[in-house]
Amino acid sequence: MNARVMAWRGRAGARRAANGSVMEGAARAGLTARGVIYLLVGVLALRIAFGDGGRQADRGGALAELAGRPFGALLLWALGAGLAGMALWRLSEAVFGAVGKDGRSARKRLMALARSVFYAFVAWSVPAFAVGRDTGGGSSDRQSRDVTARALEAPAGQWLVGAAGLVIVGVGCWIGVQAARRTYHKKLKLGELSPRARRLLDVSGVGGGVARGLVFAAAGVFAVRAAIAYEPDRAKGMDDTLRSLAGTPLGPWLLVCVAAGLVLFGVFSFALARWRRV
Numbered sequence: 329m330n331a332r333v334m335a336w337r338g339r340a341g342a343r344r345a346a347n348g349s350v351m352e353g354a355a356r357a358g359l360t361a362r363g364v365i366y367l368l369v370g371v372l373a374l375r376i377a378f379g380d381g382g383r384q385a386d387r388g389g390a391l392a393e394l395a396g397r398p399f400g401a402l403l404l405w406a407l408g409a410g411l412a413g414m415a416l417w418r419l420s421e422a423v424f425g426a427v428g429k430d431g432r433s434a435r436k437r438l439m440a441l442a443r444s445v446f447y448a449f450v451a452w453s454v455p456a457f458a459v460g461r462d463t464g465g466g467s468s469d470r471q472s473r474d475v476t477a478r479a480l481e482a483p484a485g486q487w488l489v490g491a492a493g494l495v496i497v498g499v500g501c502w503i504g505v506q507a508a509r510r511t512y513h514k515k516l517k518l519g520e521l522s523p524r525a526r527r528l529l530d531v532s533g534v535g536g537g538v539a540r541g542l543v544f545a546a547a548g549v550f551a552v553r554a555a556i557a558y559e560p561d562r563a564k565g566m567d568d569t570l571r572s573l574a575g576t577p578l579g580p581w582l583l584v585c586v587a588a589g590l591v592l593f594g595v596f597s598f599a600l601a602r603w604r605r606v
Contacts, residue, residue: 351420352606358414358447359601361407365390366536367594373570373587377580385587386468386566387450391457401458408454415451417606418444427515427605468565476551477560486555489563493551500545507537517603529603532596539589543569 368390372383383389394403421440425432479489506512512533521529547569554562564572573583 351417354413355417355604355606356601357410358412358417359597359604361410362414363594363597363601364394364407364410365594366540366590366597368393369566370587370590370592370594373583373590376571377574377583377587384468384567385570387453388457388468389567391454395458404454404458408451408458411447411451411454415444415447418447469568470565472547472551472563472565472568473560476554476563480555480558480560486558490552490555493548493553493555496548496551497545498548500541500543500548502541503544504538504541507534507541510534512537512600515604516600517605520603525599525603529596529599532592532599535589536591536593536596539586540593542586543590546572 365387369385369387372389372393373385375383376385383392391404391407394400394407397403418440421431422437422444426436426440430436476489479485479492482488510530510533516529518526543566547564547566550562550564550569550572554560570583570586573586574580576582
């Protein structure tokens with residue numbers, strides 16, 4: 329057996345593993361873990377809207393909320409394992425391609441790789457928080473200000489931060505538009521959905537996606553403002569971004585709507601864990 333045949337068989341075996349039940353389980357565990365985080369962030373944001381702002385509405389606040397529950401440490405490790413599964417699934421999409429007719433395009437592979445890196449960092453941060461380090465549970469607001477301050481000190485820092493902010497605004501708008509168009513239908517096992525389940529999925533998918541996109545876009549706007557004013561303190565993480573919504577002319581009701589949308593996105597992630605094609 330020559331080396332070429334052995335390499336071909338090795339690639340075929342790796343592809344079967346990526347498409348097999350193990351990777352499917354990793355994907356569904358990852359989507360479930362993502363749903364837990366968004367659900368908790370939405371609930372924390374609702375508390376802020378109704379006057380209970382004791383805990384931050386971001387990933388750190390969500391981890392702290394879990395840690396305070398019975399068997400909190402076990403829940404955190406399970407969440408970290410699920411997010412690690414998400415990172416592995418996205419990595420397999422980057423290497424072998426995703427579902428769909430354009431799943432093997434360079435654009436989709438690069439997006440999958442970026443998501444894999446992001447979820448790998450998030451997955452690592454959860455056990456770091458569980459063992460008492462502040463890396464994963466640190467304030468998203470503080471992290472955003474620190475990153476912005478370092479970026480502004482770089483050559484052409486204002487332009488870099490401003491461009492990054494505009495990209496984030498664009499990503500937020502894209503997320504919201506894609507959700508409103510229900511493009512997620514392409515990745516679902518629609519034949520297995522009852523009419524009631526499909527309504528639930530569409531309500532959570534559209535409402536949750538639009539709310540998530542709005543948060544991204546608002547954070548991007550604050551980054552652009554920080555670049556223009558050369559003031560890193562104007563950059564905001566998720567918690568400060570959500571709190572700023574209560575200061576708009578619509579008052580806390582805008583925050584209530586967005587927070588409810590984040591809860592819906594958590595529900596949508598749970599639905600994807602059940603009905604998404606992977």
